[in-house]
Every structure is written in structure tokens, then in C-alpha cells.
Amino acid sequence: MADIIIKNAYVLTMDPDAGDLKNGTVVIEDGKITEIGDKTKESADTVIDAKGSVVMPGLVNTHTHAAMTLLRGYADDLQLAEWLEKQIWPAEAQLKAEDVYKGSLLACLEMIKSGTTSFADMYFFMDETAKAVEASGLRASLSHGLIELWNKEKGEADLKEGKRFVQTWQGAAGGRIKTMYGPHAPNTCSEEFLAKVKEEARRDGVGIHIHVLETEAELNAMKKRYGKCSVHLLEDLGFLGPDVLAAHCVWLSDGDIDILRKRGVNVSHNPISNMKLASGIAPVYKMLEKGMNVTLGTDGCASNNNLDLFEEMKTAALLHKVSTGNPTALPARQVLEMATVNGAKALGTETGMLKVGKKADIIIVDMKKPHLTPCFDVPSHLVYSAKGSDVRTTIVDGKVLMDNYRVFALDEEKVTEDARKAAEELVARVNA
Numbered sequence: 001m002a003d004i005i006i007k008n009a010y011v012l013t014m015d016p017d018a019g020d021l022k023n024g025t026v027v028i029e030d031g032k033i034t035e036i037g038d039k040t041k042e043s044a045d046t047v048i049d050a051k052g053s054v055v056m057p058g059l060v061n062t063h064t065h066a067a068m069t070l071l072r073g074y075a076d077d078l079q080l081a082e083w084l085e086k087q088i089w090p091a092e093a094q095l096k097a098e099d100v101y102k103g104s105l106l107a108c109l110e111m112i113k114s115g116t117t118s119f120a121d122m123y124f125f126m127d128e129t130a131k132a133v134e135a136s137g138l139r140a141s142l143s144h145g146l147i148e149l150w151n152k153e154k155g156e157a158d159l160k161e162g163k164r165f166v167q168t169w170q171g172a173a174g175g176r177i178k179t180m181y182g183p184h185a186p187n188t189c190s191e192e193f194l195a196k197v198k199e200e201a202r203r204d205g206v207g208i209h210i211h212v213l214e215t216e217a218e219l220n221a222m223k224k225r226y227g228k229c230s231v232h233l234l235e236d237l238g239f240l241g242p243d244v245l246a247a248h249c250v251w252l253s254d255g256d257i258d259i260l261r262k263r264g265v266n267v268s269h270n271p272i273s274n275m276k277l278a279s280g281i282a283p284v285y286k287m288l289e290k291g292m293n294v295t296l297g298t299d300g301c302a303s304n305n306n307l308d309l310f311e312e313m314k315t316a317a318l319l320h321k322v323s324t325g326n327p328t329a330l331p332a333r334q335v336l337e338m339a340t341v342n343g344a345k346a347l348g349t350e351t352g353m354l355k356v357g358k359k360a361d362i363i364i365v366d367m368k369k370p371h372l373t374p375c376f377d378v379p380s381h382l383v384y385s386a387k388g389s390d391v392r393t394t395i396v397d398g399k400v401l402m403d404n405y406r407v408f409a410l411d412e413e414k415v416t417e418d419a420r421k422a423a424e425e426l427v428a429r430v431n432a
């Protein structure tokens with residue numbers, strides 16, 4: 001007998017070899033997809049009737065700072081440098097471990113409720129984020145943020161903590177937790193430090209998550225300091241490869257794109273954060289045209305201000321049509337690929353596609369809604385009309401975390417209330 005059968009669904013597989021099923025069934029056993037078809041096994045411990053719904057791979061958020069839910073709406077309408085240096089870093093200096101746990105749990109709850117099944121995170125007190133991921137049932141690739149700021153002692157202490165985190169949590173929660181090294185950015189870490197991080201990541205066999213060329217200010221600072229941009233510096237250090245997840249990549253030249261493509265670097269595009277901080281428009285159309293693995297991220301809740309990847313998909317599709325003057329740029333299916341298949345590839349998880357043998361990270365989107373009626377084309381609706389709140393069921397590793405909008409994994413009221421209180425107390429400490 002199977003563990004879960006989802007039946008009567010429109011099955012959006014995102015598998016280029018299989019295509020979609022208009023009325024299909026997905027079978028899950030031992031955390032994996034074991035059958036997809038018109039007629040499959042009939043009996044299971046849990047049978048979900050998904051009539052009027054779409055079954056699809058869970059969404060992958062490749063760049064966030066989960067605990068920053070506590071700073072949602074804390075510092076709006078600023079450019080990155082002022083936002084970070086004058087508002088966010090002083091607030092983060094007051095963070096306690098328990099705040100990060102509560103903020104991360106709130107993020108996990110928000111992601112479960114809006115269809116994100118895995119995410120890549122970079123922050124501090126990362127044991128707490130890992131514990132929140134473990135408790136919530138989500139999948140994540142976590143890294144301790146390393147912000148050296150040309151202070152050798154701080155860099156060494158950060159790297160030691162980053163390594164301890166990797167060695168403690170790699171493969172935890174039944175393999176749902178993976179770890180990475182998280183050097184903050186080429187303009188906040190020295191070249192010697194970045195080289196050391198690369199060496200440690202290689203030694204531990206884990207990836208690297210880093211912000212790259214997010215702002216024009218970073219580009220100018222790098223040219224002034226090194227006479228070359230961040231991508232060329234990282235290339236000269238031998239830093240770049242398919243193990244690197246580069247967030248933002250807004251200020252890339254054509255030459256930078258060629259380097260990132262040649263090295264197989266994964267890019268996390270964060271259009272809402274880039275628009276809100278007025279950082280600029282990443283050359284996503286060009287990167288996709290060149291066959292690069294471009295994925296989607298929300299960034300943290302202080303620069304987005306939510307974790308809804310449905311909003312991110314729509315924004316990406318619209319932004320690159322208007323910026324290229326080409327309405328065929330980033331069509332709905334390609335944007336869905338960025339949020340599923342490409343994200344899974346970047347995080348190295350066996351997810352992102354509904355295919356026999358893949359891990360069962362699956363969401364069900366309720367299409368029986370006024371704003372989703374009528375429906376001529378499912379991918380179009382998912383990108384241009386749907387919202388995270390249309391997700392009715394979220395399954396990770398074959399475990400049902402939410403069904404019919406009811407979250408089993410977490411106590412919604414307590415998580416929300418605890419985070420609200422922690423955020424108020426944090427801001428009171430900052431203002432004291």
C-alpha cells in the first residue's frame with residue numbers, strides 16, 4: 001500500500017520528457033514519487049482528492065535570510081548601503097539566538113503556506129534556523145553569514161563558526177538539511193578571506209552562497225579597490241564553479257555573464273528586492289538565452305517584504321518583458337522552471353520535478369477561485385494570476401505539512417504570536 005495518493009489532479013510535472021496530465025494521479029511511498037499516471041494504485045494511507053487543483057513540484061527559494069521576518073517593514077525605501085549599514089546591521093547587533101529561532105519558524109510557516117518546499121539561507125545563529133527547519137519539515141541549504149569587513153580576527157572567528165555549522169548540520173533532519181559556506185559579498189570580504197572560504201568549502205564538499213554585484217556601488221568599490229569587478233576577482237581566485245550560488249548578479253557585463261556561464265555558476269534572481277532597494281535590473285534574459293541556471297529568490301523580509309514565490313514569479317516575468325521591450329521574454333513555463341527545476345539543480349536536491357524516483361516535495365494549488373476562473377492555460381495562471389495563498393497542500397519528503405489550508409507541522413497561532421513579540425522586543429532594544 002502507498003503512503004499518499006493524490007488523485008483527480010491536473011499534474012504539472014515540469015518534466016520535459018513527460019509533459020502534463022490533465023487528469024492524473026501521483027503516488028508517494030517512502031518519501032519518493034513512485035508512480036505518475038492516469039491509472040495507478042488505488043489504496044494508500046492518505047488519499048487526497050485534488051479535483052479542480054493543480055499538483056506541481058514545490059517551489060525553491062534560492063536566496064533568503066529567514067529570520068529577517070522579524071524585520072519585515074522595519075526599514076523601507078532606502079538604498080542597500082544605507083539600509084544595511086544604518087538600519088539593518090544595528091538592529092541585527094541586538095539579535096539573540098531565540099529571536100532567530102522564532103523569526104525562522106515564522107518564515108517556515110509562511111513558506112509552507114505559500115508553496116515553498118525548500119530554501120537557501122544565509123544568516124547568524126544558524127543552529128536556530130536549522131532547528132526551525134527540522135521542526136517545520138521543510139528542506140533547506142543553510143549557511144552562516146561570514147562578514148569579514150577586513151577585520152582578520154572577525155574573519156577567522158566567522159569562518160570557524162561557519163565550519164562548525166557545516167560539520168554539525170550537514171545531512172541532518174533525515175537529509176532535509178544541507179549546509180553551505182556563506183561569505184557575504186566580494187565588497188565585504190577580502191580576497192584572502194574569499195580564497196580561504198573556497199578552500200574550506202572544497203575540503204568539506206559543500207557549496208558556497210554569496211551576494212554578487214547587487215549594486216552599482218559594489219561595482220565601483222571593486223573597481224577602485226582591485227581595478228576589476230567582483231566576477232573577475234572571483235574568477236582570478238579560482239572561486240567560481242557549479243558549487244557556487246550567486247545571489248542578485250545585477251551589475252554584470254557581457255564578459256561577466258560569459259565567465260559565470262563557463263564556470264556553471266548558479267544565479268539567484270531576486271527581482272522584488274532589487275526593485276525595492278532600487279539596485280537595478282539583472283540581465284536575466286541574456287543569462288537564460290546563454291543557457292545559464294537562473295533561479296528565483298525572495299531575499300529577506302526586510303527588502304521584499306514577504307516570502308511569496310508566486311509574487312516573485314510574476315514580478316520576474318513582467319520585469320524582463322518591460323526591461324527588454326519584448327513581451328515574449330520569460331514566458332510562464334520558463335519562469336516556473338526557474339522556481340522549480342532550476343532551483344533544485346542549484347541546491348543539488350532530487351526535487352523540482354514530478355518524476356518517478358524524485359523526492360516527494362509537492363504542492364497542490366486550488367484553482368477553484370474567482371481570480372483563477374476561467375482557466376485556458378495552467379502555467380499562465382500559476383505565474384500571472386495565482387498567489388501563494390492559493391496553495392492548499394504542501395508535502396515535503398513525502399510528509400504532508402499542510403492539507404486543505406491546515407498546517408500540521410507547526411502551531412500557527414503560537415509561531416505568529418511568538419515572532420510578533422520577539423520583533424517588538426528586538427526593536428525596543430534597538431531604540432533603548
Ligand SMILES: C[C@H]1O[C@@H](n2cnc3c(O)ncnc32)[C@H](O)[C@@H]1O
Pocket residue numbers: 065080084088089092122123124145184211214273299300303
Ligand atoms: C547575512 C547578512 O546579509 C544581510 N542582507 C540581507 N539582505 C541583503 C542584501 O540584499 N544584500 C546584502 N546583504 C543583505 C543580512 O541583513 C545579514 O546581515
Ligand SMILES: [Zn+2]
Pocket residue numbers: 063064065211247299300
Ligand atoms: Zn540577501
